[in-house]
Amino acid sequence: MGNSEGSDSGTAFETARGRNYPALRQFTVFLENRVGQLLEVVKRFEGTGIRICALSINDAAECAFVRFLVSDADRGREILERSGLAIIETDLVGIELPEGPQPLLRVCTALLQAELNIVQAYPLFVRPHGKPAVAIMVENIDFAMKTLQEKGFQMITEGDLSDDPIGDS
Template structure:
């Protein structure tokens, strides 16, 4: 019986800092005053930054979507707090210096028949450029398409504080 040694196959997971996605946490909160502050305050003094945030609320609950500068430590904090969370992969994409940069991203994805499910801006300028987080229905094809069209797709490493300008 062999163990695959010498096969050239890398035993790495798709997740991790080099995979071309960023992690989003959807946190379910009771819709009452102060709930958002309680969640965001958990990152105070940890060195973890909220890199993007989107809030959808209804009469009963709120869905807070967060992208954090360190998703692994952020997940630990959210889990220790006992919060109900869901993790999802998003693409981070730098916006080009043009009059309608979001239109260029949408046009590139439309040409490949990729549907955008969610989109919101990243709060920090990554490498000095504005950027946005997008959830798409085919992340691999979207990554390939955006790269082919000359867009820079961001990774978890790009969200670290020492890279931001």
Template sequence: MSFGEDDGGSEVEIETVRGRNWPTVTQFSVFLENRVGQLLEVVRAFQGSKVKIVGLTISDSADCSIVRLILSHPEQGREILSLNKHAFAENELVAVELSASPNAIQELCTALLQAEINIHYAYPLVGNPRGRPAVAMHIDNAEQASRTLHDMGFEILCEADLSS
């Protein structure tokens, strides 16, 4: 967050879109023809780079597929996808580390329900450097969800956590 001064000389808190105060991770939605080998082509594009796929889900239809990826190094991943001429879009997701509790998913869903936050979709992350299970979620209000989950004791992950 940035701070400025008003006419009276007192500090005024100013929040900008780029200077938001909640962590997110970047999801790449890659659009593919529904043909054999298309997913392998995308996965191979990252071979030899430091970019690792830490989250993956696929939505399939008769004509096309959408592969949703969370990458360890999104800036380099964006460049690789562009250089390989893959059509993609980007979204910001909230990534949450789960506790060792056998009811961790239930606790997560309960916390979001209490805050009246809807989960549009979610999928697990693989290779969390801390060795704990984690989930990435596309939700209604990332800022409110992050605050709520943090207040309930959940660890919110950022992109730096995925690149360690």
């Protein structure tokens, strides 16, 4: 009879990180500005059952910063570490975009009302629950997740990024 979404959201963030943890793990790798560097990283996931679910590239003079989300962060980290690439891990908020003509406006408005700044944002390649979604980096992820959940937004978890919810592909 009560609100199941967000009513006790404080306890959800205290649980151990897992596939239902309400944050997504972003990996940032630094690549030389040479032809084929991105392909080499992407090919490392071939045949693993892990897919790249979002990607952002920021090009600089001597290197490129490639940020991405994968369907299994723990296994993805192992693959990247074995490749010898320097990686940085960061938590992002995954948000299912609500129905309506300006869904991103609603997300931005909710965060602005809480005085939270968006540092990075990019769309997901996958459509969890059949709806478009974005991954955003904010200055205070716990407060952002709590705020968005209280305003009725659906969070995307790592488990939502998987093709096969049972696990192994």
